[in-house]
Amino acid sequence: MSPQMIDRLGQACLDTLFMVGVSAGIAVLAGIPLALFLVTSEPGGILPAPKANRVVGTIVNGFRAVPFIVLLVALIPFTRLVTGTTIGIWAAIVPLSVSATPFFARIAEVSLREVDGGLIEAAQSIGCRRRHILLHVLLPEALPGILGGFTITLVAMIGASAMAGAVGAGGLGDVAIRYGYQRFDTTVMAAVIAVLVALVCLVQFAGDRAVRRLRAR
Amino acid sequence: MAGLTFDSLRDPARWIARDRPGASAAPALVSAIATRAAGTVRFEAVSKTYLSAAGPVQALDRVDLDVPAGAILGIIGRSGAGKSSLLRTVNRLEAPTSGRVLVDGQPVAALDTDGLVALRRRVGMIFQHFNLLSAKTVHGNVALPLKAAGLPKPEIAARVQEALRLVGLEGKAETYPSRLSGGQKQRVGIARALVSRPDILLCDEATSALDPETTLTILNLLRDINRRLGITIILITHEMSVIREICSDVVVLEKGRVVETGPVWRVFGGPEHPTTRALLEPLSRGLPADLAPRLRPHFTPGAATVLAVTCAGPAGPDLSALVAAAGGPVRLLQAGIERIQGHAVGRMLIALDAAGPDAEDRLRALGGTVERIGYVTADD
Numbered sequence: 001m002s003p004q005m006i007d008r009l010g011q012a013c014l015d016t017l018f019m020v021g022v023s024a025g026i027a028v029l030a031g032i033p034l035a036l037f038l039v040t041s042e043p044g045g046i047l048p049a050p051k052a053n054r055v056v057g058t059i060v061n062g063f064r065a066v067p068f069i070v071l072l073v074a075l076i077p078f079t080r081l082v083t084g085t086t087i088g089i090w091a092a093i094v095p096l097s098v099s100a101t102p103f104f105a106r107i108a109e110v111s112l113r114e115v116d117g118g119l120i121e122a123a124q125s126i127g128c129r130r131r132h133i134l135l136h137v138l139l140p141e142a143l144p145g146i147l148g149g150f151t152i153t154l155v156a157m158i159g160a161s162a163m164a165g166a167v168g169a170g171g172l173g174d175v176a177i178r179y180g181y182q183r184f185d186t187t188v189m190a191a192v193i194a195v196l197v198a199l200v201c202l203v204q205f206a207g208d209r210a211v212r213r214l215r216a217r
Numbered sequence: 218m219a220g221l222t223f224d225s226l227r228d229p230a231r232w233i234a235r236d237r238p239g240a241s242a243a244p245a246l247v248s249a250i251a252t253r254a255a256g257t258v259r260f261e262a263v264s265k266t267y268l269s270a271a272g273p274v275q276a277l278d279r280v281d282l283d284v285p286a287g288a289i290l291g292i293i294g295r296s297g298a299g300k301s302s303l304l305r306t307v308n309r310l311e312a313p314t315s316g317r318v319l320v321d322g323q324p325v326a327a328l329d330t331d332g333l334v335a336l337r338r339r340v341g342m343i344f345q346h347f348n349l350l351s352a353k354t355v356h357g358n359v360a361l362p363l364k365a366a367g368l369p370k371p372e373i374a375a376r377v378q379e380a381l382r383l384v385g386l387e388g389k390a391e392t393y394p395s396r397l398s399g400g401q402k403q404r405v406g407i408a409r410a411l412v413s414r415p416d417i418l419l420c421d422e423a424t425s426a427l428d429p430e431t432t433l434t435i436l437n438l439l440r441d442i443n444r445r446l447g448i449t450i451i452l453i454t455h456e457m458s459v460i461r462e463i464c465s466d467v468v469v470l471e472k473g474r475v476v477e478t479g480p481v482w483r484v485f486g487g488p489e490h491p492t493t494r495a496l497l498e499p500l501s502r503g504l505p506a507d508l509a510p511r512l513r514p515h516f517t518p519g520a521a522t523v524l525a526v527t528c529a530g531p532a533g534p535d536l537s538a539l540v541a542a543a544g545g546p547v548r549l550l551q552a553g554i555e556r557i558q559g560h561a562v563g564r565m566l567i568a569l570d571a572a573g574p575d576a577e578d579r580l581r582a583l584g585g586t587v588e589r590i591g592y593v594t595a596d597d
Contacts, residue, residue, distance in 0.1 A: 122344060122409075124310060124337070125337055125340075125341075125342040126337065126341070126361060126410070127338040127366060128362075129365065137350060140350065140352035141350060141351060141352050214352075217393040
């Protein structure tokens with residue numbers, strides 16, 4: 001590989017990390033409240049709102065049903081509204097976040113739902129209000145599961161970010177398609193795959209470790 | 218009970234009086250406990266119906282009960298008898314379908330959110346499966362009620378320490394619940410329930426997940442808490458041994474109805490309802506193994522009559538009166554008498570050589586119940 005290609009790979013790697021990092025942050029900030037809403041608003045939850053629950057649930061399913069590459073294009077008007085542009089890294093971050101948020105919310109929802117109802121009851125019996133239950137019971141008790149789910153979300157986002165080249169956002173996937181595939185440069189293709197594998201392994205390793213530490217208490 | 222200390226309670230006034238206006242200067246143990254008039258619960262025609270897939274289920278059927286302050290009331294019944302539902306109406310974890318529950322004269326159903334939160338701080342609760350937060354340390358678990366109440370940190374720390382000392386877990390503040398034994402977990406549960414200094418403690422099968430030895434230490438702890446702090450305790454259980462160990466009064470529930478109620482010694486000494494008898498069965502001795510096959514249902518000449526005589530009274534059974542009532546030779550085949558709340562309670566199996574209906578009536582006049590078990594011949 002030429003030095004330029006190595007530079008190009010390095011830059012692509014940074015682009016991918018940036019896109020995934022920012023989108024993951026947004027997915028967590030939006031996904032956890034969404035998951036909390038889905039769990040607490042269902043019938044029998046601590047703040048039942050069955051109708052709103054069904055509406056939000058349907059919207060979440062809707063976004064999850066659309067493939068990322070379609071979402072990338074379908075969201076172009078919205079992306080322009082938010083970022084003022086439809087190409088580049090920020091143009092990819094919008095659809096990436098929009099796609100990752102419902103995904104992560106559903107995974108976090110499962111973990112929150114697994115929190116023993118007896119714990120919520122115990123919290124109520126000692127005079128906890130709803131916000132205390134969210135803050136001191138639901139979130140901390142579900143944290144290992146949520147963290148595990150976040151790891152899965154990150155890996156899925158690294159995969160999805162490969163399509164960001166379609167809106168000129170660069171990244172590892174873009175390099176693989178343009179140089180590895182279209183210019184028949186097998187070395188570049190292999191290098192990109194190696195970097196992606198290493199990245200995913202690293203994320204998974206760090207995530208598993210954090211979950212193990214939480215569970216070991 | 219080696220692990221239990223009550224240092225903070227050498228001066229119970231400290232424990233009780235601190236956040237009770239006007240009581241802060243209570244000097245002595247007696248006056249501190251005498252100021253505690255709170256802690257009564259009254260159930261008025263409480264009914265509860267659940268809607269299940271199979272149709273409505275009546276969990277509670279017009280339950281009327283009065284629990285005086287400072288009592289240890291045991292509610293016993295088989296699974297599904299409605300014990301849990303009844304207990305959970307006190308702090309409104311469940312609302313009755315009809316009827317009223319009053320805590321210190323205040324109807325629980327009428328409370329708004331703030332009122333309910335305030336009530337729950339006066340009514341502690343412990344659970345069969347402890348329900349401790351796994352993500353928080355022992356300290357964090359016990360501190361939660363105070364944190365939710367918005368108390369300043371130094372006060373929380375002091376009171377948590379006090380509560381942990383009360384249950385004998387001073388050294389475990391920074392431990393996570395998963396590292397504790399069942400008995401220790403329940404002690405954390407008790408500390409968490411008591412840290413708000415409640416007037417009432419609800420125990421939902423609190424010892425059912427513990428081994429017999431640990432059960433005893435937890436029950437002893439509860440009894441001590443009741444004696445020293447004057448807290449009313451309402452506990453539900455399916456084990457009569459728990460009731461015998463610590464309760465002053467017992468309520469027997471069957472299919473959502475109260476079928477028998479009274480002081481423990483009386484209910485144990487003379488159970489009237491079949492359910493109570495069935496629940497007491499594991500505690501009572503059966504017929505001796507060698508005697509059982511020799512029992513005949515009908516009288517044959519020369520056979521002795523075997524009677525089961527129960528007794529329940531402050532003094533033990535008067536044996537000379539028994540002999541006089543029997544009107545002839547009496548053989549004591551088996552007896553188990555124990556003392557519950559200052560009463561001798563138990564059952565004797567006796568054999569009378571010459572017994573008639575008059576003898577049984579005379580024995581009955583001694584105060585207990587008399588049941589003819591059968592007849593046995595000496596040469597069998």
